[in-house]
Amino acid sequence: MDDRVILRIGTKILSPFILIFALYVQFHGDYGPGGGFQAGVIFAAAFVLYALVFGLGNAIKVMPPKVAYICGAMGVVIYLGVGYLSMFRGGEFLNYSYLFDPEHDPTHGQHYGIIGIELGVLVTVFGVMVALFYAFAGRRRIDT
Amino acid sequence: MISFTLFNYWAVIVLMMVGFYTLISRDNLVKKLIGLNIFQTSVIMMYVSIGKITGGTAPILMESGDHGGEVAVDAGHAAVEVLYSNPIPHVLMLTAIVVGVATLALGLSLVVRINEAYGTIEEDEIARKDNAR
């Protein structure tokens, strides 16, 4: 582990930038190319890189598998929560125009609605990607 | 004579057949999954080719510096002149890619468990072990 200085330092330098870039892609997603799917994968890539260089044990200390599972499930809840909210406020399922009070411009609702949706997608994709990585990487090799 | 304008679709057909043949002919479960993935990827390429319009650009509002309500409406009017590619196939394929990833992950996890249960991922050996009991 100690002799891989370049890898370790490189990873440490790169990781925050990868995370920031993921967030950039995420928040760019409502009016340009980008969005939750790509951002979630990029976000997860930072953790995968960390796990590859520092070992699975250290990565699990940073982010326990439990958290990844919870993220994977919570994202769906966030996504559907936005849908339910618009439904409770009198619109159809996922009709963002109803997210705010009627005196607001409906485009505000559309704007924040899609951010909420993309946030749900980000959380789910991130959680599922990391969980998948843990599931495959953590599997004990059985030689027969 | 192969028309060059339909080049994409020839590539799609070749990929599709390569994937499908791999899927059918290989005994190794991982190779089967690879074949399946190539097969699915060819479909993604087909959809993306459908959405492309010659000279069309990415379907993003050109003039919009802001993304707020009124500015976007103005930008929408100004942008009528610009030729956009059809975004719908791309959006559909975003979904299809996610489905492909999910299928691949589930398939590989099954392969891992098959390997643990049988000690092999060759289909004929698995069949032999099942019949031996």
Place this chain on the structure above:
Amino acid sequence: MSQNLPALLVVVPMLLAPIAALLNRSGPAWVVAAGGSWFAFGAAVQLLRRVMTEGVIVYSLGGWAAPIGIEYRIDMVSAFVTVIVTSIAAVGVIYARVSVADEISEDRHALFYAAFLLNVCGLLGIAITGDVFNVFVFLEISSLSAYSMIALGHDRRALTAAFQYLIMGSVGATFIVIGIGLLFVMTGTLGMMDLAQRIPEVWASGEGDRTIAVAFTFLTVGVTLKLALFPLHLWLPNAYTYAPSAVTGYMAATSTKVMVYLLMRFFFTVFGEQFSFDRMQLDMVLMPLALVAILAMSLVAIYQTNVKRLLAFSSVAQIGYMVLGISLGSVLGVAAGIIHLFNHALMKGALFMAMGCVMYRIGSVRIEDMKGLGKAMPWTMAAFVGAGLSMIGVPLTVGFISKWYLVQAALAQGSWFVAAIVMVGSLMALIYIWKVIEVAYFERREDEDEIQEAPLSLLVPTWALVAASFWFGIDAGTTSQVAISAAETLLGVMP
């Protein structure tokens, strides 16, 4: 809230699935799954009643109307299919409590119930959506959850069965996507109603005729792969045999049924009867396959020694009956197919659940292990006999009703041959059901005293389905009325 019922039907199970996974304990997850299934059942019945009185319900997701947005479109057929799926799910989830606790390890229960809810959500979504690409998405939701549920089976062969199903199912789904893509090229739309309007135009213009025909072929092959029509059924017997009992009972009664619905939807709504039957000559393709399915698969079923496998082959044969109804292309024939969807769901669900009870007590469903069970487990075997009678098509059971309509539809077209094959199929069903009954009732078992009757929580759902299969066999008015008006909707005949 009632105007949102179409969306709630799908999204309540979808929301409850991650919640069940998050709870991560067997008991609470089951409560969530049961709540979701029963809610969906109530919603589906409510929607069917509304469709019967008010006509088609259209619901635009996100407030975007159909050609741009995705719409849920509930007519008689889809409402009926949602009732089939949710009723089986509601009964199946009660059954699953004990059965799953017995067959699946404790730490996977919550995930099982999450997958179960996702499967319900996916199947319901296919049934009510009015957008062809949405069909694919829901198809994959239901399929992926089905693969993982099958892989939970006790036997290691469950893994290979699930893998085989995954490969064939994904190929089928990809074929469907190709078909949808080709349709999109020619029409530029994905809405079913829009497609129904534009396909005849494109077809009539003569330029897109071949592309539409290829799209039709891809869609037909893709969907028939998923519904296990005879030559494409290879995944089904293993998947049903090695899956956990609760999963087999639920899936045998729902997933193939929804695929048959999808086939009808594509043939009659999207492409239209004219294109399917006049241009593509569907009846020339489907009818022979259906007839071979009935005969060959019943024959194979007779030679099985594992009862779950026997019933799985019988399922393939029964799918033949449904497809036969479609291939007749008349209102009566399609109505026979639709009514058989419901009836077969009831009886095959009951049969597989009875086998689940046997599995629970003796840990095997091989015929030779079932000696003397008629005495040891009288209620379970009586349920098997009851549902078996229905499978054979004895009068006063649902099986008789479907066959009655099917034979009538065949005779209305003068196809004595088809009617005869339906009869022969019934006789073969008699043979394979009798094989089990004979061993269970007329052979003696050494350790008879040690086997007890299955617990009530397994027997009650099983008997609920058996009772329903007699109830709807005696009082066939409601179901046949719904089925006929559903067939009329599909074929565009106004009542």
